[in-house]
Amino acid sequence: MENMEISPDDRGFYGQYGGSYIPELLWANVEELRECYRSVLSDEIYKAELEKLLKNYGGRPTPLYLAENLSRETGARVYLKREDLCHTGSHKLNNVLGQALLAVKMGKKHIIAETGAGQHGVATATACALMNLPCTVFMGKKDTMRQKLNVTRMEMLGATVVPVDSGSRTLKDATNEAIRHWINNPDDTYYLIGSTIGPHPYPDLVTRLQSVISRETISQLRDAGEKGEPGHVLACVGGGSNAAGAFYHFIGNGKTKLTGAEAAGEGVDSEKTAASINRGSTGVIHGSMTLLLQNGDGQVLETHSISAGLDYPGIGPVHAWLNEKGLAQYLPVTDSEAIEAAFRLTETEGIIPALESAHAVALLEKITFEPGSVIVICLSGRGDKDMETYSTYFEGRGRSDTPKQQKV
Ligand SMILES: *Cc1c(COP(=O)(O)O)cnc(C)c1O
Numbered sequence: 001m002e003n004m005e006i007s008p009d010d011r012g013f014y015g016q017y018g019g020s021y022i023p024e025l026l027w028a029n030v031e032e033l034r035e036c037y038r039s040v041l042s043d044e045i046y047k048a049e050l051e052k053l054l055k056n057y058g059g060r061p062t063p064l065y066l067a068e069n070l071s072r073e074t075g076a077r078v079y080l081k082r083e084d085l086c087h088t089g090s091h092k093l094n095n096v097l098g099q100a101l102l103a104v105k106m107g108k109k110h111i112i113a114e115t116g117a118g119q120h121g122v123a124t125a126t127a128c129a130l131m132n133l134p135c136t137v138f139m140g141k142k143d144t145m146r147q148k149l150n151v152t153r154m155e156m157l158g159a160t161v162v163p164v165d166s167g168s169r170t171l172k173d174a175t176n177e178a179i180r181h182w183i184n185n186p187d188d189t190y191y192l193i194g195s196t197i198g199p200h201p202y203p204d205l206v207t208r209l210q211s212v213i214s215r216e217t218i219s220q221l222r223d224a225g226e227k228g229e230p231g232h233v234l235a236c237v238g239g240g241s242n243a244a245g246a247f248y249h250f251i252g253n254g255k256t257k258l259t260g261a262e263a264a265g266e267g268v269d270s271e272k273t274a275a276s277i278n279r280g281s282t283g284v285i286h287g288s289m290t291l292l293l294q295n296g297d298g299q300v301l302e303t304h305s306i307s308a309g310l311d312y313p314g315i316g317p318v319h320a321w322l323n324e325k326g327l328a329q330y331l332p333v334t335d336s337e338a339i340e341a342a343f344r345l346t347e348t349e350g351i352i353p354a355l356e357s358a359h360a361v362a363l364l365e366k367i368t369f370e371p372g373s374v375i376v377i378c379l380s381g382r383g384d385k386d387m388e389t390y391s392t393y394f395e396g397r398g399r400s401d402t403p404k405q406q407k408v
Contacts, residue, residue: 005252012200014321020199064220090381098209103190116171117308118150120194125159195239196316199287210245231373240316246378263305264332272304307355354381
């Protein structure tokens with residue numbers, strides 16, 4: 001099931017956004033992928049193998065859970081699409097399994113990936129352990145020190161983690177290093193990108209692999225007895241992959257309002273933000289034309305978000321385009337609003353969300369809806385990785401003295 005509303009043109013453009021702005025030396029690698037990705041993704045054997053993996057290994061379909069306590073509080077029918085219950089704890093596995101299988105079909109012998117906080121690196125190392133593929137993950141030196149546990153996970157899974165000591169020693173530099181490696185090893189290496197970013201065809205490839213989220217949501221809403229289209233779908237946007245997947249089959253239906261949460265950090269007008277749609281301007285980052293945070297000279301700015309997964313200066317080109325067309329809207333959510341939403345979801349439903357996903361939950365306070373409307377929130381990941389951050393806010397919050405009304 002393909003939604004032609006969000007297919008880029010042959011050169012990977014969504015309007016003015018997207019495309020493939022890459023050095024000459026990468027051309028052959030990207031072209032090889034561009035030529036085969038659509039035919040592999042629609043191949044019946046590939047589809048059957050991927051579906052089997054997603055089901056038996058990944059834990060799909062993930063539940064669509066009617067959050068009754070939260071629904072009662074908000075006056076809507078709030079459903080949570082539980083990507084947090086995927087193996088490795090987030091939606092990232094959907095993309096990683098699909099691309100690793102694609103790499104095998106292309107005859108590639110070695111997987112490389114970039115990672116920031118380590119979530120995409122762990123998911124990639126997981127798929128590579130499963131498929132017996134050597135895996136190298138490039139990670140900024142600063143991030144390897146901040147995220148030691150994820151480095152240990154990747155190494156236990158058999159991956160080689162390469163600390164990158166250049167630039168700001170974070171995600172941007174890790175990405176540059178991965179690209180350099182790819183240029184030098186074009187024949188046997190597959191570059192497995194973690195979001196709807198990068199040169200064409202990656203944004204479209206990752207969007208298609210994540211579209212399983214909205215495909216399942218549609219049939220699960222029907223099974224739950226909901227008639228027609230949901231009123232709203234909410235998701236957080238870092239590079240934009242879980243949002244693209246959660247929106248995919250609803251885009252352009254004229255009924256479902258699609259809203260993405262951008263990380264505003266300390267405020268969309270502050271210096272410490274990562275709101276690339278609300279604050280950014282048009283430019284090229286990591287191979288595609290999109291909206292990004294840059295200064296007057298086109299230098300990419302340092303970003304800030306409390307959640308590592310949203311702390312990225314650009315945005316997938318598909319979202320820049322959906323925003324421009326008015327097919328989706330993107331609202332800024334601050335660090336403190338996300339923290340509040342995380343505690344609220346934990347206290348009302350017993351679900352500790354990832355900090356990224358908490359940004360999507362916070363949108364409940366920002367959108368307008370009719371009483372009783374159906375709202376689907378993509379709960380992209382679980383909060384285990386964020387417990388250290390949460391614990392610093394937990395102190396001093398205390399619990400209220402008055403017992404809460406009994407629920408359910
Ligand atoms: C990586 C990550 C994100 C952000 O990535 P997208 O490509 O924007 O989806 C969001 N949520 C979780 C849990 C993540 O791990």
